[in-house]
Amino acid sequence: MTDVLGLTRELVALDTAGRAEDDAIAVLAPRLQDAGFALDVVRLDSGRSTLVAEWRTDLDVPPLCLSGHLDTVPLGAAPWSFDPLRAEPDGDRLHGRGTSDMKGGVAAIVLAAIAAATGRPRRSGLRLVLTAAEETGSAGAVGAAVRLTGRPSGPLVITEPTANAVAHGHKGALWLTARATGVTAHGSMPHLGDNAITKLAAATTRLTDYRFPGDPHPVMGAPTINVATFHAGLNTNSVPDLAEATVDVRTVAGQDHTTVLADLAACAGPSVALAPLVDLPPVWTDPHQEWAASVADAVADITGVPTGEPVTMTFFTDASVLTPAFGGVPTVICGPGEPSQAHVTDEWCSITRLAESVAVLERLCRDWCGL
The missing domain is CATH 3.40.630.10 (Zn peptidases)
Structure with missing residues (x-):
């Protein structure tokens, strides 16, 4: 054999x-x-x-x-x-x-x-x-x-x-897409546009600083969150109208992913849409x-x-x-x-x-x- x-x-x-x-x-x-x-x-x-x-x-x-x-x-x-x-x-x-x-x-x-x-x-x-x-x-x-x-x-x-x-x-693994939209305009007149990058950058900073409620799991420890990718921009002289990032959340026993997603969406704010890519408890x-x-x-x-x-x-x-x-x-x-x-x-x-x-x-x- x-x-x-x-x-x-x-x-x-x-x-x-x-x-x-x-x-x-x-x-x-x-x-x-x-x-x-x-x-x-x-x-x-x-x-x-x-x-x-x-x-x-x-x-x-x-x-x-x-x-x-x-x-x-x-x-x-x-x-x-x-x-x-x-x-x-x-x-x-x-x-x-x-x-x-x-x-x-x-x-x-x-x-x-x-x-x-x-x-x-x-x-x-x-x-x-x-x-x-x-x-x-x-x-x-x-x-x-x-x-x-x-x-x-x-x-x-x-x-x-x-x-x-x-x-x-x-x-667990809860991988998310984070998406912000705006309005494009000429880079010399940014007041005519709505910059998607600044919206998403502010939201991902809030997510990075987010602290999960509750005590750490006695063996697994605490959940983690990592902003993994960030893609945006048309060219240097345009206001970007779309920005997308991916976020890697690792959860611990006792956490419900539906609740976690709702809490993170509230943290990111109304200008950013979060959606699951991978949802494994x-x-x-x-x-x-x-x-x-x-x-x-x-x-x-x-x-x-x-x-x-x-x-x-x-x-x-x-x-x-x-x-x-x-x-x-x-x-x-x-x-x-x-x-x-x-x-x-x-x-x-x-x-x-x-x-x-x-x-x-x-x-x-x-x-x-x-x-």
């Missing part, structure tokens, strides 16, 4: 930067089908699909769900020291785009699930959701959630990069919840790293879609990649952690299924 290093390298060799997730599915689907998984391909766009693979979901207890995404971000403009599509080992490091975020995590899911599926489950089965288009707002997870409507699900494991630590959730599972605690115990046992204080991630995952779609199931994020390596030049993942991840996930599968 293919080892996790080999399968990760095979996946990294495929360029899935915002495209061609079907190429990855072509590698993974036959392995899962041969292991007895029933496959369902959920089409998103040409060449872009999500794979749902299920094993023994006919048993009394809803299946454990393991999920990861197949797309990556582009390479960027900076030169790489390693071929980003070769996944070349360098000691314990495996370099390449997606090694940490998150083809290593996907490879671990698939191999752990295949290993577990050699047994006879007494209690439950497995569901794998390997998604397209996570990096741009979880569109593939949305399609999978629609397809899985009405099918009960057990807990959810997302193998995004955590260096095999257990994270009990992550912040935060995810939080109590570390003392029985299954979540058992995950932490398994990870500590296999990695040899004692369980520390509860942590969450700042980045969003497909759990923002899948967890509520599955009825608020207990959810953890735990994967072999390095959080600091997501989206960077010369991205790498620890080969040791890849093997640990397979062992952790196989343990979770066997425990949940009663193998």
Whole structure:
């Protein structure tokens, strides 16, 4: 059977930067089908699909769900020291785009699930959701959630990069467009126009200075807001009649995005229109919840790293879609990649952690299924 290093390298060799997730599915689907998984391909766009693979979901207890995404971000403009599509080992490091975020995590899911599926489950089965288009707002997870409507699900494991630590959730992402309009005029007669830039600049300054009500979350900390882009202007000698910005808001458990948007719109003022680009809620599972605690115990046992204080991630995952779609199931994020390596030049993942991840996930599968 293919080892996790080999399968990760095979996946990294495929360029899935915002495209061609079907190429990855072509590698993974036959392995899962041969292991007895029933496959369902959920089409998103040409060449872009999500794979749902299920094993023994006919048993009394809803299946454990393991999920990861197949797309990556582009390479960027900076030169790489390693071929980003070769996944070349360098000691314990495996370099390449997606090694940490998150083809290593996907490879671990698939191999752990295949290993577990050699047994006879007494209690439950497995569901794998390997998604397209996570990096741009979880569109593939949305399609999978629609397809899985009405099918009960057990807990959810997302193998995004955590260096095999257990994270009990992550912040939400509310990305907004901010738009101001005005009236153009000749630059020598600005009093005849209405400058959209000054309106939007004042509003984005107010948003940057905005302080969210309430106390910080005890684990996630405080929500954040960042004005990320600003585009405006016709030419130097014209009054601009349109200005647009994007705003990245990261929310914490307990915040309602509808309320957050209304509060930020009031802060921006009536001359600026705010509209959602991405609306993904935060995810939080109590570390003392029985299954979540058992995950932490398994990870500590296999990695040899004692369980520390509860942590969450700042980045969003497909759990923002899948967890509520599955009825608020207990959810953890735990994967072999390095959080600091997501989206960077010369991205790498620890080969040791890849093997640990397979062992952790196989343990979770066997425990949940009663193998």
